[in-house]
Amino acid sequence: MAxxxxxxxxxxxxxxxxxxxxxxxxxxxxxxxxxxxGLPKQPDPAIEEIKQKMSTVxxxxxxxxxxxxxxxxxxxxxxxxxxxxxxxKEVAVLDIDICGPSIPRIMGLEGEQVHQSGSGWSPVYVxxxxxxxxxxxxxxxxxxAVIWRGPKKNGMIKQFLRDVDWGGLDYLIVDTPPGTSxxxxxxxxxxxxxxxxxxxxxxxxxxxxxxxxRKEITFCRKVNLPIIGVVENMSIFICPKCKKSSEIFPPTTxxxxxxxxxxxxxLLGKVPLDPQIGKSCDEGKSFLTExxxxxxxxxxxxxxxSKYKRKKSNLxxxxxxxxxxSKYVFM
Amino acid sequence: MAxxxxxxxxxxxxxxxxxxxxxxxxxxxxxxxxxxxGLPKQPDPAIEEIKQKMSTVxxxxxxxxxxxxxxxxxxxxxxxxxxxxxxxKEVAVLDIDICGPSIPRIMGLEGEQVHQSGSGWSPVYVxxxxxxxxxxxxxxxxxxAVIWRGPKKNGMIKQFLRDVDWGGLDYLIVDTPPGTSxxxxxxxxxxxxxxxxxxxxxxxxxxxxxxxxRKEITFCRKVNLPIIGVVENMSIFICPKCKKSSEIFPPTTxxxxxxxxxxxxxLLGKVPLDPQIGKSCDEGKSFLTExxxxxxxxxxxxxxxSKYKRKKSNLxxxxxxxxxxSKYVFM
Numbered sequence: 001m002a003x004x005x006x007x008x009x010x011x012x013x014x015x016x017x018x019x020x021x022x023x024x025x026x027x028x029x030x031x032x033x034x035x036x037x038g039l040p041k042q043p044d045p046a047i048e049e050i051k052q053k054m055s056t057v058x059x060x061x062x063x064x065x066x067x068x069x070x071x072x073x074x075x076x077x078x079x080x081x082x083x084x085x086x087x088x089k090e091v092a093v094l095d096i097d098i099c100g101p102s103i104p105r106i107m108g109l110e111g112e113q114v115h116q117s118g119s120g121w122s123p124v125y126v127x128x129x130x131x132x133x134x135x136x137x138x139x140x141x142x143x144x145a146v147i148w149r150g151p152k153k154n155g156m157i158k159q160f161l162r163d164v165d166w167g168g169l170d171y172l173i174v175d176t177p178p179g180t181s182x183x184x185x186x187x188x189x190x191x192x193x194x195x196x197x198x199x200x201x202x203x204x205x206x207x208x209x210x211x212x213x214r215k216e217i218t219f220c221r222k223v224n225l226p227i228i229g230v231v232e233n234m235s236i237f238i239c240p241k242c243k244k245s246s247e248i249f250p251p252t253t254x255x256x257x258x259x260x261x262x263x264x265x266x267l268l269g270k271v272p273l274d275p276q277i278g279k280s281c282d283e284g285k286s287f288l289t290e291x292x293x294x295x296x297x298x299x300x301x302x303x304x305x306s307k308y309k310r311k312k313s314n315l316x317x318x319x320x321x322x323x324x325x326s327k328y329v330f331m
Numbered sequence: 332m333a334x335x336x337x338x339x340x341x342x343x344x345x346x347x348x349x350x351x352x353x354x355x356x357x358x359x360x361x362x363x364x365x366x367x368x369g370l371p372k373q374p375d376p377a378i379e380e381i382k383q384k385m386s387t388v389x390x391x392x393x394x395x396x397x398x399x400x401x402x403x404x405x406x407x408x409x410x411x412x413x414x415x416x417x418x419x420k421e422v423a424v425l426d427i428d429i430c431g432p433s434i435p436r437i438m439g440l441e442g443e444q445v446h447q448s449g450s451g452w453s454p455v456y457v458x459x460x461x462x463x464x465x466x467x468x469x470x471x472x473x474x475x476a477v478i479w480r481g482p483k484k485n486g487m488i489k490q491f492l493r494d495v496d497w498g499g500l501d502y503l504i505v506d507t508p509p510g511t512s513x514x515x516x517x518x519x520x521x522x523x524x525x526x527x528x529x530x531x532x533x534x535x536x537x538x539x540x541x542x543x544x545r546k547e548i549t550f551c552r553k554v555n556l557p558i559i560g561v562v563e564n565m566s567i568f569i570c571p572k573c574k575k576s577s578e579i580f581p582p583t584t585x586x587x588x589x590x591x592x593x594x595x596x597x598l599l600g601k602v603p604l605d606p607q608i609g610k611s612c613d614e615g616k617s618f619l620t621e622x623x624x625x626x627x628x629x630x631x632x633x634x635x636x637s638k639y640k641r642k643k644s645n646l647x648x649x650x651x652x653x654x655x656x657s658k659y660v661f662m
Contacts, residue, residue: 029361029482030359066431067399067431068398068401068508068509069400069401069540070399098512100397100398100509100543100546102398102543105538142542142545143545143546143549144546145511145546145549145550146546147512147515147550148512149481149512149513149516150481150512150513151360151481177399177509178399178400178430178509179430179431179508180430180476180478181429181430181479181480181481181484181513182481182512185480206609207436207613208404208433209400211473211474212431212433214473214474215431215474215475215476215477217474218475218476219478222478223478237579239570239573239577241573242570242572244570244571244572244573246568246570246606248579248604248606249606249609252609252614273579275577275578275580278537278539278580279537279583281539282584
């Protein structure tokens with residue numbers, strides 16, 4: 001049914017049906033009284049406020065993955081570092097992984113606090129032109145757990161978008177948790193009027209990870225989110241002693257390359273495993289400047305510098321199309 | 332405030348306060364009318380039904396991680412295979428990773444369907460004494476995305492616990508998604524009357540992963556969930572050519588070993604990286620029988636056979652204690 005919201009309870013009769021707000025499935029639904037009243041549902045006023053706030057942000061890019069632990073936050077951080085290496089660009093990272101925020105550690109900002117000013121929450125600055133916001137800055141200790149169900153996570157995301165004083169930005173990179181649930185629906189919904197340029201999807205080569213990426217692609221199609229392309233992380237490992245290349249997560253079904261071909265999605269690049277990446281992340285340093293000659297740095301830089309032209313005309317509002325060819329200028 | 336539920340909206344005045352159900356924060360909360368009525372909150376009747384259903388299940392073990400992609404589902408599947416290698420034991424796996432179910436693929440059950448009988452949903456059998464339930468069996472295609480917010484995910488978990496005909500079981504292993512949100516709160520809540528033996532927490536050696544494990548430990552303490560111990564996955568990689576051992580995810584802060592010492596939690600074992608593990612998972616075969624001589628198999632078997640005696644007396648109902656020493660007989 002077209003009028004069943006994606007966040008509706010099971011057996012929702014649909015917001016336009018005769019039974020709206022009256023069926024047994026409506027019991028306990030936060031929208032029960034609204035549906036029963038017969039009034040058309042008003043959009044959340046925050047969407048318009050966020051549109052205003054985001055009018056000074058030129059590009060908004062989501063970084064998604066199906067599975068966790070594939071290097072999403074690492075990519076987000078390095079994309080930001082890479083873009084910010086052009087001092088004329090203003091870059092920011094918004095971490096909406098509410099229960100597992102790793103951006104503060106990876107970007108060397110652990111222990112930093114957010115300050116409040118007249119114009120909203122101030123993000124934390126890594127460089128003059130690179131700022132970060134994460135729930136990690138609001139916790140008393142990095143060990144504190146954020147034990148929140150969906151509605152509280154959604155409220156936090158809304159606050160990040162509406163109440164943070166981002167200033168004028170060229171790029172806002174949004175790092176997400178794995179999956180296709182509250183955080184993903186909320187960010188797409190809250191940014192719907194402000195428009196998202198598209199999503200970069202991160203994966204590792206093995207089928208168990210690709211399977212979840214296909215779910216993520218289905219999600220992007222359902223919510224009309226353009227796909228910028230796929231990055232394959234941890235593609236190979238080169239032994240530091242004998243230089244033998246090993247496939248630690250073997251691409252038993254052809255890896256991201258074959259999947260991208262089949263689905264007609266751009267493969268932005270493959271990044272090899274380098275133990276120095278994990279080390280730089282733990283130490284909060286940019287791997288790109290720590291190891292400028294690593295094959296992984298070269299791969300990251302190539303991805304960041306890919307000069308794709310965005311063609312989103314055939315993307316929006318056509319739900320079941322097979323061709324997703326959103327392309328985009330990163331730099 | 333003690334009476335603020337963990338899933339309450341922001342600024343919840345507390346269920347026992349004068350303002351309960353009446354403050355501006357209560358607008359839209361599903362419990363608003365209940366709180367405003369002043370009646371004491373009744374426990375979900377499903378908790379008692381689940382207790383009845385679970386009375387034939389001897390041991391219930393949760394497999395948790397803070398971060399995704401650390402090998403949680405792989406461990407769950409191998410723990411199940413290992414326990415079921417004793418044919419006198421009945422073992423089952425329940426996959427509550429609603430948005431990213433990888434258990435069907437890892438256990439070689441992709442494309443299987445759940446059947447309904449008079450006594451409930453029948454799980455899918457891998458062996459005579461090893462059964463599995465996952466949302467993956469309810470999807471039309473493995474690429475289908477489950478784009479659900481919290482309440483629908485919670486409803487599904489309730490159905491899995493209440494409506495699946497598990498039969499008599501020695502072990503029910505529950506594989507979870509990463510984090511500390513809806514799925515985790517729901518499984519602990521729904522199994523509260525049926526009692527959970529404890530949680531095994533999976534990590535990789537780098538600090539970015541350990542940081543999230545500490546959050547998971549905080550979660551376990553807050554909800555009084557005993558911790559069986561920690562497993563460190565992907566500890567080292569041995570080059571198949573020159574046998575050099577590499578730390579792919581370097582333990583910059585001492586790895587799981589140091590963390591477990593500091594927090595006085597048992598380290599159940601360290602499992603090295605073996606590319607054959609990923610391959611076996613993609614092919615849905617048990618790595619333990621595919622590669623019986625791999626150092627990773629030896630590590631898995633040692634963990635499964637650890638004969639810990641459970642001591643949970645000092646665990647329950649003491650929220651801020653430092654010593655979590657739940658130990659448990661796996662086999």
